[in-house]
Amino acid sequence: MDDDAKLIEFEAKIKRGEKIEPKDWMPERYRKQLIRMMSQHAHSEIVGMLPEGNWITRAPTLRRKMGLIAKVQDEAGHGLYLYSATETLGIGRDEMVDQLLEGKAKYSNIFNYPSLTWADMGVIGWFVDGAAIVNQTMLARSSYGPYSRAMLRICAEENFHKKQGYEIAATLALGTQAQKEMVQNAVDRYWWPSLMMFGPSDKDSPNTPLLMKWKIKRKSNDDLRQRFIDLTIPQAQRIDLTIPDPDLKLNKKTGHWEFGKINWDEFYEVIRGNGPCNKERMTARRKAHFDGEWVRIAAEEYAKKRKTNHSNNN
Amino acid sequence: MADKKPAEPRSDRRDSQWLLWEVFTQSKTGLPHEHAGSVHAPDAEMALQNARDVYARRGPVTSIWVAPSDSITASTSSDSQPFFDPADDKIYRHPQFYKVPKGVKIFK
Numbered sequence: 001m002d003d004d005a006k007l008i009e010f011e012a013k014i015k016r017g018e019k020i021e022p023k024d025w026m027p028e029r030y031r032k033q034l035i036r037m038m039s040q041h042a043h044s045e046i047v048g049m050l051p052e053g054n055w056i057t058r059a060p061t062l063r064r065k066m067g068l069i070a071k072v073q074d075e076a077g078h079g080l081y082l083y084s085a086t087e088t089l090g091i092g093r094d095e096m097v098d099q100l101l102e103g104k105a106k107y108s109n110i111f112n113y114p115s116l117t118w119a120d121m122g123v124i125g126w127f128v129d130g131a132a133i134v135n136q137t138m139l140a141r142s143s144y145g146p147y148s149r150a151m152l153r154i155c156a157e158e159n160f161h162k163k164q165g166y167e168i169a170a171t172l173a174l175g176t177q178a179q180k181e182m183v184q185n186a187v188d189r190y191w192w193p194s195l196m197m198f199g200p201s202d203k204d205s206p207n208t209p210l211l212m213k214w215k216i217k218r219k220s221n222d223d224l225r226q227r228f229i230d231l232t233i234p235q236a237q238r239i240d241l242t243i244p245d246p247d248l249k250l251n252k253k254t255g256h257w258e259f260g261k262i263n264w265d266e267f268y269e270v271i272r273g274n275g276p277c278n279k280e281r282m283t284a285r286r287k288a289h290f291d292g293e294w295v296r297i298a299a300e301e302y303a304k305k306r307k308t309n310h311s312n313n314n
Numbered sequence: 315m316a317d318k319k320p321a322e323p324r325s326d327r328r329d330s331q332w333l334l335w336e337v338f339t340q341s342k343t344g345l346p347h348e349h350a351g352s353v354h355a356p357d358a359e360m361a362l363q364n365a366r367d368v369y370a371r372r373g374p375v376t377s378i379w380v381a382p383s384d385s386i387t388a389s390t391s392s393d394s395q396p397f398f399d400p401a402d403d404k405i406y407r408h409p410q411f412y413k414v415p416k417g418v419k420i421f422k
Contacts, residue, residue, distance in 0.1 A: 021391065023388065023390045023391055024391045025391075070371075073371065074371065077367070077368050077371055080351075080353070080368050081351055081368070084351040084352045084353070085351065087334070087352065092331065093331050093354065094331045097331075146351075149351075150351070153350075153351075157371075157372070299332075299355075299356050299360060300332070300356045302356070302360075303356035303357035303360065304356075306357065306359075307357070
């Protein structure tokens with residue numbers, strides 16, 4: 001069968017709603033787009049540990065500390081699910097890790113913003129994980145089997161992240177005046193970057209039509225962003241926090257919230273590496289990786305030693 | 315003050331990702347083990363520990379298997395048609411193929 005015939009069969013399969021599995025034939029572009037999306041997604045989980053790791057030692061109570069540690073550990077696990085799923089496309093994890101450490105790979109812009117106060121832990125869980133759930137619920141229906149299965153696993157765990165975040169935000173919002181100001185300030189800083197997490201507007205997203213045709217993505221950036229806004233505003237209203245957008249208003253006809261203009265210049269600046277924390281994040285990640293080298297070597301030596309002992313005993 | 319050491323590799327040793335292991339988890343005793351994903355580890359014991367940390371951070375998992383990825387042989391989708399064909403034309407493997415006198419209850 002030639003490639004044209006294979007492509008027709010591949011697209012028919014996707015149209016029928018069947019999943020594509022690692023050993024199935026797929027167009028090179030499908031493979032490349034998936035490697036790009038999934039490895040970026042994996043890197044985002046890994047780098048996403050940094051802003052929150054920053055607050056583990058300063059969590060206000062033991063309960064909060066346990067929750068935050070568990071959440072950060074989940075992010076490491078999610079990174080590993082995603083690297084594992086991406087490896088099924090024929091790229092090694094070492095190659096992906098190198099791309100990240102050499103600054104060649106992208107990860108979500110949101111993690112290039114600083115986590116300045118404890119309230120950020122609440123708002124990151126609530127907004128950032130909330131946005132991730134909206135995106136990942138869509139990706140759980142992706143046409144690539146391993147990606148879709150990794151997403152199902154992740155979505156089940158992210159719900160705890162969002163809820164613990166909202167609990168922190170709600171507790172502060174109902175607390176003292178100073179606590180309320182602190183959480184409002186976190187909302188002010190994180191609202192717009194959270195909306196940018198869904199990526200450029202559909203008209204500026206050249207990959208979207210193909211990604212949707214091949215059902216790698218099932219909904220467009222703008223649709224997902226709208227869904228996130230519609231879900232989040234009532235949650236903010238309930239705890240009396242103000243979303244920093246004077247143009248926000250409910251369109252009674254459509255049931256959707258209309259919102260102001262997103263500052264895309266800022267989005268592209270951060271992608272180009274000029275966000276507030278790009279350098280700090282990469283330095284921290286490289287340091288963690290290279291500092292961990294002795295652990296990797298020790299594990300390898302231990303395995304070798306056990307193997308030798310084992311064969312000597314036989 | 316933060317550590318000012320430059321973030322560079324400490325040795326020129328290539329960063330090994332070790333062997334790849336496929337992970338299978340069982341969510342309840344009596345149920346089959348199901349493929350969960352994969353982990354990297356230098357030996358089986360550490361693969362099992364990594365699999366627990368990655369795929370069983372919260373329940374329900376009652377048992378884990380790990381197997382070296384390269385020891386698994388799988389059918390490919392390109393030969394799935396002829397490979398599974400023999401199963402399609404044996405209607406006599408199904409109960410519908412057999413007729414019994416009306417009114418007789420065979421199954422209950």
